[in-house]
Structure formats: C-alpha cells, structure tokens
Amino acid sequence: MPKLHLFPEDRIHRTWNRDNEPVLSVQPGDSVFYETRDAADNQITPDSTSESLADLDWAGFYPLAGPVYVQGAAPGDTLVIDVLDVQHRGWGWTAILPDLGVLPEEFGEPHLRIWEVHDGKFAYMGEDIRVPIAPFAGTMGVAADVEGDLEPMPPRHVGGNMDARHITAGTTLYLPVEVDGGLFSIGDGHLAQGDGEVCVSAIEGPLGIACRFDVIKGQRLRAPEIETPPGSLTPLGDEGGFFATMGVADDLLVATKAAVRHMVERLGDLYDMSPEDAYILASVAGDLKITEVVDPNWIVSLYMPRAAFLRGSNRPGRLSE
Numbered sequence: 001m002p003k004l005h006l007f008p009e010d011r012i013h014r015t016w017n018r019d020n021e022p023v024l025s026v027q028p029g030d031s032v033f034y035e036t037r038d039a040a041d042n043q044i045t046p047d048s049t050s051e052s053l054a055d056l057d058w059a060g061f062y063p064l065a066g067p068v069y070v071q072g073a074a075p076g077d078t079l080v081i082d083v084l085d086v087q088h089r090g091w092g093w094t095a096i097l098p099d100l101g102v103l104p105e106e107f108g109e110p111h112l113r114i115w116e117v118h119d120g121k122f123a124y125m126g127e128d129i130r131v132p133i134a135p136f137a138g139t140m141g142v143a144a145d146v147e148g149d150l151e152p153m154p155p156r157h158v159g160g161n162m163d164a165r166h167i168t169a170g171t172t173l174y175l176p177v178e179v180d181g182g183l184f185s186i187g188d189g190h191l192a193q194g195d196g197e198v199c200v201s202a203i204e205g206p207l208g209i210a211c212r213f214d215v216i217k218g219q220r221l222r223a224p225e226i227e228t229p230p231g232s233l234t235p236l237g238d239e240g241g242f243f244a245t246m247g248v249a250d251d252l253l254v255a256t257k258a259a260v261r262h263m264v265e266r267l268g269d270l271y272d273m274s275p276e277d278a279y280i281l282a283s284v285a286g287d288l289k290i291t292e293v294v295d296p297n298w299i300v301s302l303y304m305p306r307a308a309f310l311r312g313s314n315r316p317g318r319l320s321e
Contacts, residue, residue, distance in 0.1 A: 002029040002212075009035045012063035012187070015149035016141070016160065018179045022069035025181070031084060031212040036137065037063045038204045039188045044093050046114055053095060053110040062152035062161075064139060066185025073182040073215045079142055080214040081173040081184065086135040091116050092123065092191040092205030094280050101200040102260045103279065111276045115191070115203050123192060123203055123284075125277060128311045131192050131285045134232075135207055136168040138188035145178035152188075157223045163202070165193045170229035176221040186211070196288035196302075198260050199279045240306035246291065247300045255300040256288065263302045271309065281308070 003026070011023045026032060038044065041063045043056055073079055096111040098104065115123035115131075122130040139152060141159030153161045159175050167173055175182070186209065193202030245266055247258025260282060267278035285308050292299035 002031065003027070005030060005032045007032050007034045007065050007068070012037070012065055013067070013185065014062055014064065015151060016143055016185070017149050018143040018145060018147075018183065020067050020143065020183060022067050022181060022183060025069040025071060026213055027071050028214045029212070031210055032068060033208065033210045034065045034186055036065050036187050036189045036207050036209060038093070038206050039138070039201075040204070044095070044112070044204075046091050046116075048093070048112060048114065050110055050112045053097065053112055062139070062188060064152065064185040064187040067143065067181075067183035068185070068213070069181030069183060070213045070215060071181070072217075073177045074180055075145065075178050076218060076220050077177040078216040078219040078221055079175045079177050079182040079184060080216060081140065081175065082212040082214070083136075083167060083169055083171050083173065084210040084212055085208075086137070086169045087208035088117060088133060088135045088191045089206045089208070092203040093201075094199070094203055094284055095201050096199050096276060096279060097201070101279075101283075102196070102198040102257055103264075106261070107199070107276070107279060111280075113277070113280055117191065125281065129271070129281065129308055130310060131203065131281070131308060133191050134165065134168050135189065135191050136165055136193075137186050137207065137209055138163045138190050138193070138202065140167065140173060140186050141184070142175050142177060143179050143183035159224050161188060162224065163188075163190070163193065163197050164226065165190070165195060165202075166228045166232050167226055168232060171232065172227045174216075174221060174225040176223070177215075184213070192284050194282065194284055194286040194288070196256075196286070197283055198286070198288065198302075199283035201283065203284050234305070242303045242305050244301045244303045248297050250297050252290075252298050252300070255298040259288065259300045259302040263304060267304075
C-alpha cells in the first residue's frame with residue numbers, strides 16, 4: 001500500500017554528496033510532502049528592502065530538503081518523480097544582484113522587489129502588470145557518483161539547479177540513478193519564472209510540494225527528461241499573443257544579451273517601466289528561445305506575453321490591447 005511521508009522541515013543540506021545520510025527511505029509508489037525554504041533560506045522577508053541585500057550570507061543559500069532514498073533504485077536505473085501538487089505561501093521576492101545575471105555590466109546595483117499574491121493566481125507589479133503564478137522547485141536532483149561535496153550550482157547530468165519552469169504540478173521528471181537509492185533532494189522554490197531567468201532570480205519563495213516516486217529498472221538516461229501536461233508551456237496562454245525582441249550575433253551569449261537588452265529598452269519605451277522593473281519582468285515572465293542556429297549568426301528571441309499588461313502601451317496602435 002503506497003504511503004504519504006511528511007519530510008521534516010528541519011532536515012536540509014547545502015551541498016550534493018553521495019555520502020549524505022538519507023533522511024527518509026521510501027518504497028516505489030510512495031509520496032513525500034515537503035515544506036521547502038526559499039533559496040536565501042529566510043534571509044529575505046516581506047519587509048526586506050534593496051538595502052537588505054548587502055547583508056546576505058551567501059554560505060546560507062540553497063537549503064535542500066533531502067536526501068530521500070528510494071528503495072530498489074540502483075545505478076543504471078531511472079528515478080521517476082511525479083510532481084503531484086505545488087503550493088505557494090502567498091509572497092515571494094526577485095533580486096538583481098551585482099555581477100550576476102545576463103546583463104551584469106548594466107545592472108551593477110542590488111535591487112529587490114517583494115511580490116504579494118493577493119488573489120492566489122497572480123503577482124502584481126503595480127496596478128497594470130501581473131505575472132501568473134505557476135510554482136515549481138528550481139532544484140531537483142539526485143546524487144552523482146563522485147567523491148566529495150558538489151555545490152548546488154551549476155546543474156549537472158543528474159539534475160540539480162535546473163530552474164526548469166515546466167516542472168510544475170502534473171509534470172513527471174526522470175533522472176538517471178548513479179548511487180543506490182538515488183538520494184533525491186529538492187528546494188529553491190519559485191512562484192513564477194520565465195525561461196532563462198535572465199536577471200538571476202525568479203519570483204523566489206517558500207513552497208509546499210508533493211512528489212511521488214517510482215523506479216524504471218535498467219533504463220539508463222544521459223541527462224534529465226520531463227513530460228509536461230497540456231498548457232504548461234505558456235502559463236498565460238495565448239490570450240493577447242506575445243511580442244518578442246531579437247538578438248543577432250555570431251556568438252550565442254552576445255545574441256542573448258542583445259535580446260534581453262532590447263526587451264528592457266522596449267518595455268521602458270512602451271510601458272514607462274524603470275530598467276530594473278523591466279529586467280525583473282523579463283526574468284519572471286519572458287521566455288528566451290533559440291530561433292536560428294544553422295547560419296553563421298545565432299538568433300535569440302525573448303518572448304513577452306501581452307496578457308501580462310492589463311492596459312495597453314502608451315503609444316496608440318503599438319502593442320496596445
């Protein structure tokens with residue numbers, strides 16, 4: 001009979017290590033409910049300000065709930081994680097941090113936005129801009145078969161800090177197993193995020209997450225795979241469509257920077273947004289896509305859903321609703 005386990009809130013780790021002691025041992029078919037902390041581990045609160053960012057202790061970031069040992073999982077198998085439910089806790093934060101993000105040379109000062117979710121569905125930036133809530137865990141992974149500690153970032157072939165916004169409720173994640181039991185951990189809750197997370201943070205916040213575990217014996221994966229439910233790729237849907245800015249260059253990063261830079265400029269022109277708010281909105285609601293790869297120049301596009309804007313632009317006939 002499958003069981004529901006409650007993961008103890010006080011059991012976290014901050015580095016991946018195949019020798020981390022499991023906190024729970026579960027059978028295939030069992031589920032686990034987690035109360036996860038935000039990436040800053042409660043150092044940012046609803047009362048924090050941009051000035052508060054100077055006092056962050058970086059050693060206290062990325063508390064991961066885990067590990068969970070899944071019985072029967074062995075090297076060469078696939079661990080299956082069905083995300084059953086994801087619940088936000090009513091607020092979140094987005095930060096621009098010096099030397100991080102896609103445009104660190106242009107955003108050198110720390111900046112913090114606190115988001116409140118009044119209706120449970122949207123986070124609002126003023127009265128006219130809203131971001132749909134589509135919560136997910138930014139970090140989900142298993143232990144790699146290597147000796148010693150591994151930092152939470154970057155992501156690896158066994159998962160980790162993937163920041164894949166599509167791994168929300170109804171999605172199944174598949175991870176390659178490299179050590180007995182898999183040793184699954186989770187954290188880094190996001191209430192919403194665009195593909196790319198260009199300013200280096202999403203709408204970060206605590207979450208309640210329920211996952212069900214299973215094992216596929218003898219299926220060896222090279223890297224994570226996911227299966228998503230219908231409609232998960234565009235949380236705002238196609239109501240109102242999208243507008244996109246493009247970056248064109250012979251270098252992928254240069255093209256990406258150009259697409260983001262152009263979006264920040266256009267949001268300022270069309271909606272009178274500050275550069276900081278435009279950069280944050282691009283991070284939490286805009287999706288980066290690689291449009292062209294087969295010619296000498298790359299094209300990277302940044303898509304922004306027009307449904308995020310409750311009122312039209314300040315230019316009649318230009319991107320108005």
